[in-house]
Amino acid sequence: MKPFSAISACIRMVCFTAVATTLSVVARADSLDSLAKFLSSTRSMRADFTQTVTTPSKDSRPAKIKISNGSFSFIRPMVFRFDYAKPFLQNIVADGKHLWLYDADMNQVTQRNQAQALGSTPAALIASATDLATLQKEFDLQAEANAEGLQWISAEPKSQEGSLQKIRIGMRVQGEQVMLSQLEILDAFGTRSLIKFERTDINPKSLTLAQFSFVPPKGADLIKP
Numbered sequence: 001m002k003p004f005s006a007i008s009a010c011i012r013m014v015c016f017t018a019v020a021t022t023l024s025v026v027a028r029a030d031s032l033d034s035l036a037k038f039l040s041s042t043r044s045m046r047a048d049f050t051q052t053v054t055t056p057s058k059d060s061r062p063a064k065i066k067i068s069n070g071s072f073s074f075i076r077p078m079v080f081r082f083d084y085a086k087p088f089l090q091n092i093v094a095d096g097k098h099l100w101l102y103d104a105d106m107n108q109v110t111q112r113n114q115a116q117a118l119g120s121t122p123a124a125l126i127a128s129a130t131d132l133a134t135l136q137k138e139f140d141l142q143a144e145a146n147a148e149g150l151q152w153i154s155a156e157p158k159s160q161e162g163s164l165q166k167i168r169i170g171m172r173v174q175g176e177q178v179m180l181s182q183l184e185i186l187d188a189f190g191t192r193s194l195i196k197f198e199r200t201d202i203n204p205k206s207l208t209l210a211q212f213s214f215v216p217p218k219g220a221d222l223i224k225p
Helices: 002-042 114-118 122-128
Strands: 046-056 064-075 077-084 090-094 098-102 108-113 137-146 148-157 164-174 177-187 191-201 221-223
Touching: 002 137, 002 148, 002 164, 002 177, 077 122, 090 122, 090 148, 098 114, 108 114, 122 164
Parallel strands: 108 221
Antiparallel strands: 046 064, 046 191, 064 077, 077 090, 090 098, 098 108, 137 148, 148 164, 164 177, 177 191
C-alpha cells in the first residue's frame, strides 16, 4: 500500500471510530432520558406478556425452556399484578400492603408483607419507582447501546441479599411516548427470564385501584411465611 493510501485509510478508520463512539454515547444518553420519561409519564399500564424462562444446563442435562403468558398491569407507586393464564393459572398481586401469590393448581395462597417482599425486584423497578433518583437508591443503572429497535438499560441491585443478579430493560420510543417492551432478568443461578409486552395501554382510564384487591379463594391453603 502506498504511504498516502495508508494514511488515508487510517484517517477514514479514525473518523469511523469517532462517529461510532459519538453515536453510541448519544444512544446511551437517550436510553437514560427515555427511562426517566417512562417513569415520570407512565402512571399506569396494562399489557399482555409472554415470558420465556431458560434454566441453564446442569450435570449433562440440557437447558430447560418454559413459556407462559398472561396479562400485567400496575398503578404507581403501590399496586401491580401479573395474571398468568397459560400453561397454569397463577396470580401475583401487590395491593399496596400485601404481596399475594396464588397457585390455582396447588390451591395455595402465599401472603407476604409487600414492602419487605419487593425490595430490589423487577416489579419494584418498573411499577414502584417514579423517577431515576428513586430507582438509583435500589439499583446501579447503566445505559447500553440500542439493539433490536429498542433502547436498553441494565440495572443491578445494590443489595446482594437476594438471588437477582441483573435486569435489562428494553424500551420502544414512538414519538413522545416511551413504552416498556422487554424485561430480561438474570438470577445468580444462571436462570434467564425474558418478558415481552404486547398490546400495551398507557395510563388507561378504565384501570382502577379496585382491580388490585385480592381475596383468597375459599378453601385455598393460606401461608404466611
